[in-house]
Amino acid sequence: MVAIVGQTKNIALSARGRKNVSVTSIDTPRVGLFVTCLVDAMRPRIGFAAIALLEAAGCVVDIPQRQTCCGQPALNSGDHDGTVAIAQQTIALLEGYDHVVIPSGSCAATICGHYPELFPVGSPWYERASALAGKTFELISYLADIRHWSPDRVALAAHATYHDSCSGLRELGIKAQPRRLLAGVAGLSITEMEGAETCCGFGGTFCVKYPSISNAIVDEKASHVTASGAGLLLGGDLGCLMNMAGKLHRSGSPVRAFHAAEVLAGMADGPAIGEEP
């Protein structure tokens, strides 16, 4: 019989999550906040919530002024050269920080998972991409896992349900962290909806390239949100939240949507997605 030798022995028991975290513990890390193009243009409150949370967790927060987009639209369109150019620009912009934090699982996964794959293994850019990947984090998991922060005197009398955005869930292993932190918000209860881990149909450019398929998916998702009985929909990725909130609003649902960071920063008394202040 032929013995198949593989990496069977050292694989992680969980199929999810990342393998490239390489942070040293720093008391007061200098954090570069990459807010994402979507938060910048659509919902700056999430950026401000991120600053407040990071400062509460003992970080010195800097906002690199020349940040734009992580390059995901090019990556997902197959524009390899364009993605490489954007990745190099972003790596050069962010690599000087102790840690880089992003209020989005999918943008964080682009840097943590996909940037290194863009370059030949062992090349200088590969090394730089890998180094950045190792110290880049999605906001909520950073607060929970790296800063060991938990909310203190944050209250919100509400009944919420939580959508696990796909990249954060499967590429970064974000599942328990937001629930753990949200459990510390006084007065907030969470009911899991059916299919919380099922894609909402956003998929970046997918939702406008294949609108009818995206619509069928988000329609089913919206019905699961409604069926949960929750009044609030929470999540960690603005793109998915806008997709679901937009569908809920079109269908006349009263469910309101917030990024989890807004709730944790005590900012959920303000306007929800699509509400005017």
Added chain:
Amino acid sequence: MSTAFTARVDAALADRTLKIAIDRTTGTARSKRAAAVAAWPHFQQARALGRDIKAHVTANLAHYLAEFERNAIASGAQVHWARNAEEACEIVIGLCRQAGARSVTRAKSMLGEEIGLPHALAEAGIERVETDLAEHIVQLAGDTPSHIVWPALHKTREQVGELFRANHADPGALASVEAMVGSARRQLRAKFMAADVGISGANFLIADTGAICTVTNEGNAELTTTPPRVHIVTAGIEKLVPSLSHAMSLLRLLVRSATGAELTQYTTFHCGPKRAGDADGPQAFHIVLVDNGRSKMLTDGLAEMLSCLRCGACLNHCVVYRHIGGHAYGGTYPGPMGSVLTPVLDGLETSNDLPKACTLNGQCQEVCPVMIPLPTLLRGWRDRSWREGLEPATVRGAVWAWRLMVMRPGLYRLATRIAVPMMRLFARRGWIAAMPLAGGWTRHRDFPAPARQTFMDQIRQQRGQS
């Protein structure tokens, strides 16, 4: 997206019965698989082992093919090699003619569908009897399979009842699923026994013995391969495993991932034709090994796809498949694995919607029993489509213009500073119901109005940075 694909997708989305049928079968499959996986503490290690076994075979394909051929011939089988679908069909038709076959029975095989065997048999004037219940339904309906494990998944049991009533000689009351199975059995039994040739696929080709393994739940494969004088196996060259014990490791993964059962009702090993003293078995046993693009996958960055066990788990868990069903994909294989394989089989030009009609949510990879990185392989097709200039000029232009901005942060700031207030002009009470260039979004959902000022502008004012 191409109009042919759009038309298929729209037809599927408009068919509410289809959605009911898909939800019934895939819903059961998902929950049974989840229970089977939960009851298997070492599932993740088993997956890694499965992946390693298949990767090992793929890396040593020529070696195992030669070993398999040697041992199969030694067992009395005749081995044939087909470079592509046409050659494979020619070989099978030739063997049928040589056997003087008027009627052949066929046990479900996706490879048979891939090479177009049903069509080739019809062209050759040979009667084909599908013995798998679902394939029988598909044949009666003049349809093609819409799922690799449940070919007739797109039909509700009510629709199947109508089909049997119209086509079976003695349908009876058809009041229950059991009654329907009974009707099919009465219809098919005589044909099983009268066939000259039985054609099956193979789930595994076992190199060190030259045996092949088939798994079914209905026992039809056994009735297809045992009574006829000639048994023809058609199998893709990637079905190889080094030995029986490797087949067993993979079998555990395959069956649990497909149906959630521990084992199929029938797991049969065929090794050579009937020997002197055997109670039954075919007089001649032919194995047709089919390449049909597989060896090219080795060098085209798709080697990992050769690990596929055809379990169907990625289809059952795919949010796109669950809404559009199998036929909308337009190829032999639907779902995530199909979106990787169809461009190999049919060419990227005609199928380049498939790798793009995916949200890259990763659930397929998460459930794949041999850890195939399906999203990565789909991204590979997207890269290739871009490189080969298959993307429409509108998409290329939009990505080019966007990239120009993203690469110039000063210009990007300016552009967002102008665009954001402009978007607000379309908003009513916080929501945009329609906006130029946003029809893809606003046709189906509202778009939340952006804030008055971008984050970067607000922070610059607050922090006095420039």
